[in-house]
Amino acid sequence: MMRFCVLSVVFLVTGSLSAQSPVGNNSRVLEVSPELSVQRVIPNNQGEYELSSGEKYFTSLVVKISGSDSFETSSMAAEGNSYLLEIDEHTDLDGELQSLPVIFDLPGQNAKLRLPNVTEPFxxxxxxxxxxPSSARTAGELKPLVTTPGSCEEPETIDQSEWRKGLSAPSYSRSYTETEHLIVHHSATSNSLTDYYNVVRNIYIYHTQVNGWSDIGYNYLVAxxxxIFKGRDPADGExxxxxGAxxxxxxxxxxxxxxxxxxSTTEPKEEAISSLEALLTWKASKDILDVLGSTPHPLNGNLNTIAGHRQGCATQCPGEKVFEKLETIRQDVFANLQACNDPLVVSTVTFYPNPSEGDVLIELPEETELEAVDLITLSGQKQSIGLINEGLNGYRAVTSFLQPGVYVMMxxxxxxxxxxxxxxLR
Structure with a gap:
């Protein structure tokens, strides 16, 4: 089952390395870069392998196979922990399968691989x-304060200059895009990991040196x-x-x-959801996004403003337990926006009376066209209302049939x- 949030890629590690003639199970480990090495392995009848990186320590492992259509019953064990191998279903390797990276909290030199039903070299x-280059190994030791819920301020983040120390910075020509959709993913890495800096660093190397991307794929990552970690490096942009990718x-x-x-089956922690909502609140406030709405996207004709990866293509990302919370997240972000923008200012439209005991009159600036008006309850439900043209630049919004209460007019x-x-409305 696909769990990692990645897209189709072309594997860019040079073909000459994988073409090396292996010598049994312990073929030579070939260094591609200071951060990446490759070993070609001939399968045995037992499907059990002792892996060793030699003198160099590894922090994650990736397996690429051919002649099989799954990693079913395959696993990796190191430092007393065992991990299932999962397919990265968004790679396109002409009949080969690539696993998602198995990340470890502590560096190691040896691992055990169980890979049954594979008959071709892998x-x-x-x-x-x-x-x-710091004494701190876990995010908790350097963790910034999360912005108080209800604030539209940008939350504190870990900059690339912090988590990427000691690794090469990306060098490419960036592109930028205006935002209409906020896409939520999960990394599918082990929930037992505690060194979140290490997780981000391994994802960065996996994306750039194994998948061959220009940079890490996400704008942000939430531990x-x-x-909150800043992801793709914007250089001189925002x-x-x-x-992203x-x-x-x-x-x-x-x-x-x-x-x-x-x-997929584990509930996200409250702290993680709170930070996600703070980040989305800031972004929605900054770009004036309708967080309860939806707009067309090439992959989905009615894509939610806050959407899960699976709403664009065939993937389980962001995991069932995050995906099923997205509607609540939208409502929470909407409530945050109301709290930090109270009252919400409409600079180009005037309406009165407020409070109202009947219909609401709307005045527009000259040479403007009104496309839609919605009333939204504080619980996020949209209420359709009728509009009566009152003249050149005026309308009456029919609200007298609604229950009294506080609404947001869009x-x-x-x-x-x-x-x-x-x-x-009274």
Whole structure:
């Protein structure tokens, strides 16, 4: 079952390495770069292999096979822990299968691989993320404070200059995109991992040196303890606008956020959801996004503003336990926006009276066209209302049939982003 949030890639490690003639199970480990080595292995009848990186330490392992259609019953064991191998279903390797990286908290030199039903030579990729040039090994020791819920301020994050220390920076010509959709992923890495800096570093090397991408695919990554890491390096641009590589090959108009961990059957921690909501609240406020709405995307004609990876292509990402929370997340982000933008200001539209005991009158600037008006309850439910043309630049919104209460009125003017204003009906 596909669990990692990645797209179709072309494997760029040079073919000359995999073409080396292996010598039994212990063929020579060939260094591709300071962070990546490759070993070619001939299968045996037992399907059990003792892996060794030699003098070099590894922090994650990737397996690529041919002659089989799955990693079923395959596993990796190291440092007393065992991990199942999962297919990275978004790689395109002409009949070969590549596993997702198995990441370890502590560097090692030896591992045991169980790989039954594989009869053709296969490759093992040793990723060496190295140790941070810092005494802190876990995100919790350097964790920033998460922004208080209800704030529209940008939450604290770990910069690339911190988590990428000791690794080469990416060098390529960036592209940028305006945002219409906020795409949520999960990394499908083990939930037992605690060194979140190490997880991000390994994902970075996997994306860039194994998958051959220009940079890490996501704009942001959220650790289980709520720490937010900046992902793809924007160079001189903005972090939330740099074009990523995370949404099924169609990344324009999207920002990608990856929840670190595997949420297929495990509930995400409250701290992680709180940080995700803080990040999405800030972004939605900054770009005036309708977080309860949806707009067309090349992969989905009615894609939610806050959407899961699986809503674009065939993948289990962001895991069932995160995906089923997305509606609550949308409601929470909407409530946050109301709290930090109270009252919501509509600079180009005037309506009165407020509070209202009947219908609401709407005045528009000259030469503007009103496309839609919706009333939204504080629980996020949209209420359709009728509009009566009152003249050249005026309308009456029929609200007298609605129950008394507090609503948010959403105005959509032609060629403009939605605008919001709180209204009280008596």
């Amino acid at each position: 490759s093992v990729y040793y990723i060496s993320a190295g140790e941070l 289980p303890d709520g720490t 972090q939330d606008l740099v074009l 995370h949404f099924c090959g169609k990344n324009s108009t999207t920002m990608g956020v990856c929840m670190m961990g595997d949420y 105005f959509k003017l032609k060629n403009e982003l939605p605008q919001y204003k709180k209204i009280i």
